[in-house]
Amino acid sequence: MVVTTNSGYPLDQNLYQAVKGMSAAYQVVKPGGVIVCAAECRDGFPDHGSYREVLASAPSPRALLEEIAARPHTVPDQWQVQIQARVQDGARVIMHTGYLGDDDLAAAHLEQTADVSATVAEALAAAGPGARVCVLPEGPQTIPYLAARA
Secondary structure (H helix, E strand, O other): OEEEEOOOOOOOOOHHHHHHHHHHHHOOOOOOOEEEEEOOOOOOOOOOOOHHHHHOOOOOHHHHHHHHHHOOOOOOOHHHHHHHHHHHHHOEEEEEOOOOOHHHHHHOOOEEOOOHHHHHHHHHHHHOOOOOOEEEOOHHHOOOOOOOOO
16 A cells, blocks of 8 residues: 655646656555545646546546557547556555545546545555555655565
8 A cells, every 4th residue: 555645735736736646656556556645636637638538538547548559649638647547557546635526536537535544544454464555745756666575
């Protein structure tokens, strides 16, 4: 499990920017693991650009990746959706945000939590006694890596 942020204001102003924190967490989360990303998202998705439209154009992250791979040409904001879909295809991503509702996040193939601590505790209990947590308080400003075990 990895708990991350998008480094606070102004870096967490919208979901588009929060993908950077998710991407940093993805570097160290176990395949099929859980990422909890806290980002304010005061500016929503945002409303400008085509990020929201592209993100909602397929029923799942895997379908988004397939749709993007099949396109003969890129579309605006496709690269950010592609990064997000790759993260979500490999890990469960749960957001903690005060400005996007459950329906908004569901359209982005994301879950919402109101309580990060409870979500972490539940995910750890579900993962079992060998589960570990990595915390990246400065998400996109961090270069996470896994050290070799001795």
